[in-house]
Amino acid sequence: MKIGVIADDFTGASDIALTLAEGGMSVAQFIGVPDRPADATLEAGVVALKSRTARVGQAVHDSLAACDWLLAQGAEQIVFKVCSTFDSTAEGNIGPVLEALAAKLGAQHVITCPAFPENGRSVYQGHLFVSDRLLNESGMQNHPLTPMTDPDLRRVLGEQTSWPVSHINAQTVTHGPDAVRAALPDGPAMVIVDAIHDADLLTIGQAAKGEVLLCGGSGIAIGLPANFGAQAATPHWESVTGRAVVISGSCSIATRGQVDQYRKIAPSKEISAEDAVSGAVTASTLADWVQAQPGSPLVFSSADPKVVQEAQLRFGRDTAARAIETLFSDLAACLVQRGFARFVIAGGETSGSVVSGLKATELTIGPRIAPGVPVVRIGGTDVGLALKSGNFGDRDFFETSLKVMETSS
């Protein structure tokens, strides 16, 4: 293995796995830290953790365990994959995990760049933009678990780490990889690097050749496969047919648009936080409803910020979130037992729960459905998944996913 990735959520893991696969590397996504060696022919391995919203100590522990495993598989470079909207809290988990990984790997500085231009995320003057809005005006300020209220990544990361946080600006990046390398500080530092276009990420990728530790969204990986001699490729896919369901626990603006759109063409059922917390709706009654519907139904808890806020005040943020996640995880487990073969899941935390509920241990990566979202297959099965980051995909995403899963390529 050449590149080892530790991803702080499951949608983020398949996002960067797609980037590496399209960069021509053979790659697999592992669910949690595997208890056995990886296939020796793999060039990149992505360990998907559910650490973004975990307690700091747990996130550090899990990330170090993932790092140990990746190193044991021969990984020469470790990437800590975080959200392209830098989702985190004042305590972490990006800063503490990076400090721990840097200590383990003996890294002096950590290039950190969440830019993902194809999905509208750019970093300029240390600030993160989502399309033409600063992060804190992009809708991410209302995220149910990790509201992002400060667009200055130097300040956001600075609050999470005792290391100095420095910055390499866009002008330096346009001067090429040597200029970026020359601008890296001598002493220990987390280094936020500006990137506006894919060309900037390619430059950063070249500058990062030989660095043991990097941090970013999937964009940070655009330039990495070439450092190991890989050439661009389209991942292979064998058709998955069979009954399908769409499960959405993401409350992002993009997902709510997709839910609105899909409800026009498929049966749908909305689950409230109260339904999940009170146990009024159980996984098996929900599975009965899904099974009785024609076509590929949608089950969703996606709601606007006001509804989410009311539920959080009433039940507690974590209680509401975990009750919904558990219900969806149990639902997926029921449906796979009843022969369902295609699952479209919206939301990173939601995907983490559902994929764990499906007892998947390894995912193979297929072609893209949308930028940042591949189709994936549970290793050794005919079950196909789309794990959609909350913010990604156009309004037809759910319908498109089902079609891509059915099509060999």
Ligand SMILES: Nc1ncnc2c1ncn2[C@@H]1O[C@H](COP(=O)(O)OP(=O)(O)O)[C@@H](O)[C@H]1O
């Ligand atoms: N109606 C709701 N009320 C409260 N919390 C909700 C509701 N719907 C979903 N959630 C929770 O919000 C979180 C959404 O996070 P996630 O699945 O990662 O989506 P995204 O990818 O948009 O961040 C999940 O923990 C989910 O259980």
Ligand SMILES: O=C(O)[C@@H](O)C(=O)COP(=O)(O)O
């Ligand atoms: O980098 C990204 O934006 C995604 O890969 C990602 O991590 C998204 O997380 P969720 O929005 O929680 O799905």
